[in-house]
Amino acid sequence: MTIPSTHLFIQTLILGLLVGGVYALMASGLTLIFGVMxxxxxxxxAFLILGAYFTYWLFTLTGLDPLLSxxxxxxxxxxxxxVVQRYLLTRIQNPEQASVLVTFxxxxxxxxxxxxxxxxxxxxxxxxxxxxxxxxxSYRLPITRLAxxxxxxxxxxxxxxxxxxxxxxxAIRATIQDRNAARLVGVNVEMVAALxxxxxxxxxxxxxxxxxxxxxxxxxxQTDWISRVLSIIxxxxxxxxxxxxxxxxxxxxxxxxxxxxxxxxxxxxxxxIFLFLTLIIRPQGLMGEVVREKA
Amino acid sequence: xxxxxxxxxxxxGGALSALLAFPIxxxxxxxxxxMVMTMMAxxxxxxxxxxxxxxxxxxxGGYLVALAHNQYGWHPFVSTWFxxxxxxxxxxxxxxxxxxxxxxxxxxxxIAMVFIFRIVALNLGDITNGARGLTQPRPGWGGxxxxxxxxxxxxxxxxxxxxxxxxxVSWRISxxxxxxxxxxxxxxxxxxEAVGIDTMVYKVLAFGISAYFVAVAGGIYSYFFxxxxxxxxxxxxxxxxxxxxxxxxxxxxxxxxVLGAFIMEPLGDWLVGxxxxxxxxxxxxxxxxxxxxxxxxxxxxxxxxxIGIRLTRRRGPGRPGREAEARQDSSSAAGT
Numbered sequence: 001m002t003i004p005s006t007h008l009f010i011q012t013l014i015l016g017l018l019v020g021g022v023y024a025l026m027a028s029g030l031t032l033i034f035g036v037m038x039x040x041x042x043x044x045x046a047f048l049i050l051g052a053y054f055t056y057w058l059f060t061l062t063g064l065d066p067l068l069s070x071x072x073x074x075x076x077x078x079x080x081x082x083v084v085q086r087y088l089l090t091r092i093q094n095p096e097q098a099s100v101l102v103t104f105x106x107x108x109x110x111x112x113x114x115x116x117x118x119x120x121x122x123x124x125x126x127x128x129x130x131x132x133x134x135x136x137x138s139y140r141l142p143i144t145r146l147a148x149x150x151x152x153x154x155x156x157x158x159x160x161x162x163x164x165x166x167x168x169x170x171a172i173r174a175t176i177q178d179r180n181a182a183r184l185v186g187v188n189v190e191m192v193a194a195l196x197x198x199x200x201x202x203x204x205x206x207x208x209x210x211x212x213x214x215x216x217x218x219x220x221x222q223t224d225w226i227s228r229v230l231s232i233i234x235x236x237x238x239x240x241x242x243x244x245x246x247x248x249x250x251x252x253x254x255x256x257x258x259x260x261x262x263x264x265x266x267x268x269x270x271x272x273i274f275l276f277l278t279l280i281i282r283p284q285g286l287m288g289e290v291v292r293e294k295a
Numbered sequence: 296x297x298x299x300x301x302x303x304x305x306x307x308g309g310a311l312s313a314l315l316a317f318p319i320x321x322x323x324x325x326x327x328x329x330m331v332m333t334m335m336a337x338x339x340x341x342x343x344x345x346x347x348x349x350x351x352x353x354x355x356g357g358y359l360v361a362l363a364h365n366q367y368g369w370h371p372f373v374s375t376w377f378x379x380x381x382x383x384x385x386x387x388x389x390x391x392x393x394x395x396x397x398x399x400x401x402x403x404x405x406i407a408m409v410f411i412f413r414i415v416a417l418n419l420g421d422i423t424n425g426a427r428g429l430t431q432p433r434p435g436w437g438g439x440x441x442x443x444x445x446x447x448x449x450x451x452x453x454x455x456x457x458x459x460x461x462x463x464v465s466w467r468i469s470x471x472x473x474x475x476x477x478x479x480x481x482x483x484x485x486x487x488e489a490v491g492i493d494t495m496v497y498k499v500l501a502f503g504i505s506a507y508f509v510a511v512a513g514g515i516y517s518y519f520f521x522x523x524x525x526x527x528x529x530x531x532x533x534x535x536x537x538x539x540x541x542x543x544x545x546x547x548x549x550x551x552x553v554l555g556a557f558i559m560e561p562l563g564d565w566l567v568g569x570x571x572x573x574x575x576x577x578x579x580x581x582x583x584x585x586x587x588x589x590x591x592x593x594x595x596x597x598x599x600x601x602i603g604i605r606l607t608r609r610r611g612p613g614r615p616g617r618e619a620e621a622r623q624d625s626s627s628a629a630g631t
Contacts, residue, residue: 040402091589100402100543104535106583112578120574219574227410230403230417251472264334269414272407279404 004260011139011258018145020252022214024228025152026207026225027135028159029200034197035176035239039089039099045226046110047201051208052125052217053118058159059125059212062231065153066213073205079199085194105244107222115219122216129260130213140249148210148256155206162199163241176239223269236277237285250274312454318448319578327447331519333560334454335512339534340541340552341461344506344609345468346477346501350410351389354528355382356510357517358416361429364518370436375514379507386506397484406531413529426434428524431517450519457515458553461508466549468504477501481547539584545596554596 004012030044041047054073057062064072088106092098127144134141163169171192174182181188211217211225233252238241251271259267278285314334318327339353361368377393393404417424433440434449441449470475476497480485488494504533517523536559544555566576576588591598 067336088585088589093592098588101535101539102585102588105539105588107581108532109578109585111492111580112574112581114574115574115577227406227531231407234403263418265418266414269411272411272414274393275407276411280392 007138007235008260010180012260014139014141015145015252016256017063017249018141018149018255019214019256020249021152022145022207022244023169023204023209023228023232023252024248025155025210026165027229027236028150028156028241029203030229030238031233031239031241031244032159033174033197034171034233035241037085037089037099037193039092040103040230041200042100042103042226042230043107043110043230044103044200044204045222047077047081047112047204048208048211048229049114049217049219049222050080050110051211053114053123053208054205055209055212056118056125057122059127065127066209067147070151070206070209072208074202077205078198078202082194084148084201085197090190096247100131107226111222113220114252118219122217122218123212124213125212126197127213144213150274151206151210154197155203159199159203166260168192168195213217214283228271231275233285234275235285237287240287243285243287267283282289297382311459317452324444324447329561329564331450331454332371332564333334333556334451334458335516336537336540336560337553337556338454338458338461338508338512338545339537340556341458341465342505342512343538343541344546344552345465346498346507351405351412351529351534352382352386352506352509353414353513353516353534354412354523354525354530355385355411356513357523357528358423358429361431361516361523362422363518365429367565371431371514371518372436372449375511375518378514379511383507386510387499387503387586389488390506391495394498394502395497406530409529409531409534416525416529423525426524426526428522428527429517433474433520433521434518441569451516453515454512457508458512462549462553463506464504468501469549473500478547536568539588543584543587543591543594545594546596550593551594551596555594558595579604 026044026048030041033039033044050072054076055066055069058069059066084106089099089102094100119133132143133165134143134146163167163172169180171187172195174185174187175189175192175196179189182192215221228251232247233239233244235246236245236253251274254270254274257293260268267273312506314330317330321330356375356379359381360369360371360375362571363374363378364371370581389408390607393408408462417426419425434443434446468477476487476492476494479490479492480494506525513528516628517528519552530618538558540555541552542555543551543559545551563576563580566579570576593601
C-alpha cells in the first residue's frame with residue numbers, strides 16, 4: 001500500500017478518466033439494448049473483440065488507421081447486429097430468462113470461430129503513434145488513450161443526438177419507458193428493437209476498435225470484457241444510459257487508483273467489489289429505477 | 296403405438312446398476328475419465344437446478360481440499376464432505392448479499408463472484424501459489440498409490456455417490472414445503488412473498504445447499520486432476536455450461552439436468568476429440584446449445600414427456616386416469 005503524491009494522484013485520475021470514457025462507450029450499447037429489449041447481451045464482449053479483430057485485419061492488410069477503420073467496422077457490425085436480432089433473438093420465447101443463455105451460447109460460438117480464424121496469439125494494433133505521449137503541464141497523456149477517449153466522446157455525442165433529436169431516438173426512449181404504450185401510439189417495437197440492437201453492436205464495434213490499440217486481445221479475452229461492461233451497467237443501473245456513463249468513469253478511475261495504491265494485479269477486483277457494495281447499499285444501481293416484476 | 300409404462304424404480308435401478316458396473320465392464324481409461332466428468336457435470340447441473348449461482352464455490356471447494364491435503368494431509372475423499380460445509384457457510388453469507396438482486400442482475404453478480412475468487416486466488420500467492428497453481432501427490436490411500444490402470448475407478452464411485460446424494464436431496468426438497476416455496480418463488484417471487492413465504496430465507500438456504508454439492512464436486516475434481524490453478528478452476532465458461540446443461544435437459548425437473556449432462560458432456564468430449572487442436576469445437580458446441588435454446592426452450596425432458604403425453608392421449612377413451620396422471624407428472628416435474 002503506497003500513498004501516491006499529488007502529482008501521481010492527478011496523473012492517475014486523468015488516466016482513469018480516459019479509460020473510463022472508452023468503457024462508457026462499450027457499456028452504452030449494452031445498457032441501451034437492455035433498456036429497450038430487456039435482453040442482457042452476454043455476447044457484447046465477443047462483439048467488442050470482433051470489432052477489434054476487424055480493425056486489426058484492416059490495419060495489417062491495408063495499413064488503415066484504427067480510428068479511420070471505424071468507418072468500416074461500425075456499419076458492418078450494425079448490420080450484423082440487426083440480422084442477429086431480427087433472425088435469432090426474436091425467436092426466443094421467454095426473453096427475460098432465456099436471453100442470457102442464448103447470447104452466452106452465441107458468445108461461445110463467436111469465441112470459437114474467432115479463435116479458429118485468428119488463432120490464440122495475443123494481438124494489438126500498433127499504429128506509428130502508438131507509443132507517443134503528449135506532455136501537458138507535466139502530466140503525461142498517451143496518445144492512443146487520448147484518441148480513444150476523444151473518439152468515445154464523439155460516438156457518445158452522436159448516440160445522444162440520435163436518441164434525443166431523431167424520431168428513431170424518440171421511439172427508442174418510448175419503448176424503454178413502456179413497451180406496450182409505445183406500441184399503442186404506433187411505434188413499431190420490433191423494428192425499434194432490431195435497430196437498437198444494431199446500434200448497440202455498432203457501439204461495441206467502435207469500442208472494439210479503440211480496445212485494439214490500447215489493450216492486447218485474443219478470442220478468449222471476451223470473457224474479461226463482458227464481465228467489465230456488465231459490472232458497469234449493473235453499477236449504473238441496468239438500462240440507464242447516464243448511469244452507465246457515470247459508472248464507467250467511476251470504475252475507470254477506481255481501477256487506475258487501485259493499480260497505483262495497491263498493485264496492478266488487484267486492480268480488476270475493484271470492479272467486482274464495487275458491484276457488491278452497490279448491490280448491498282443500492283440494489284437498483286446508481287441511476288436505475290427499481291424494476292418491478294411485471295406479471 | 297402402445298407404450299408399456301415402466302415403473303420409475305426400474306429405470307432408476309437399471310441406470311444405477313449400469314453406472315455401478317461401468318468401470319468394471321469398460322476398461323478404457325478415456326471412457327472412464329469421460330464418465331467421471333459426465334457424472335460431475337450431472338452433479339453441478341442438478342445443484343444449479345436447486346437454486347444456482349455460477350460456480351465460484353466449485354473452485355473454493357477445490358482449493359480448500361487441495362490445501363488441506365497438502366498442509367495437513369487430510370485425504371480429499373474424506374475432507375471434501377466436511378470442507379463442503381465450510382463452503383456452504385461462505386455461500387450462505389454471500390448468498391445473503393447476492394440474492395438481494397433479482398433475475399438478470401443476480402446472474403451478473405454470481406459471475407462477478409467467480410472473478411473475485413479468481414483474482415483473490417491469483418494474488419494470495421503465499422497460500423494458493425498464485426498463477427502456478429497447486430499440485431497434489433498422485434492419488435492413493437493409506438500411503439499406497441493407486442496404479443495407473445485403476446486410478447479412475449475410485450473417482451468413479453465417489454462421484455457416483457455424490458451424484459446419488461445430489462439427486463436424492465433434490466428429490467426430497469421437491470417433495471417438501473421448502474421445495475414448494477422454491478417453486479412459488481421461481482414462478483412469481485412477488486406473489487410468493489405476498490402469500491407469506493420468507494423468500495429471502497428460502498433462497499439463501501437453497502443457494503447454500505446448492506453450493507455444498509458444487510463444492511464437494513470441486514474437491515473431488517481437484518484430487519482427480521491433482522492440479523488446480525485459478526484460471527482453470529474459477530472458470531465462467533465451465534460454470535455457464537453447467538447451467539446450459541441443466542436447461543437443456545429440462546430446468547426444474549429432477550432428471551433433466553442429469554440427462555442433459557449425459558448428452559452434452561460426452562458430446563463436448565467427442566467434439567474436442569474430433570475437432571481438437573482448433574477452437575472450432577467451441578463454436579460447434581455453442582451452436583448446438585443455441586439451437587436447443589431457440590427451438591427446444593423447455594429442454595429435452597419436458598419436450599419428450601410432452602410427446603409421451605400425446606402418445607398416451609392417442610389411446611383414446613377408457614383410460615382417462617393415465618392421461619391425467621401423465622399430465623400431473625409433467626406439471627409437477629416442470630415446477631420442482
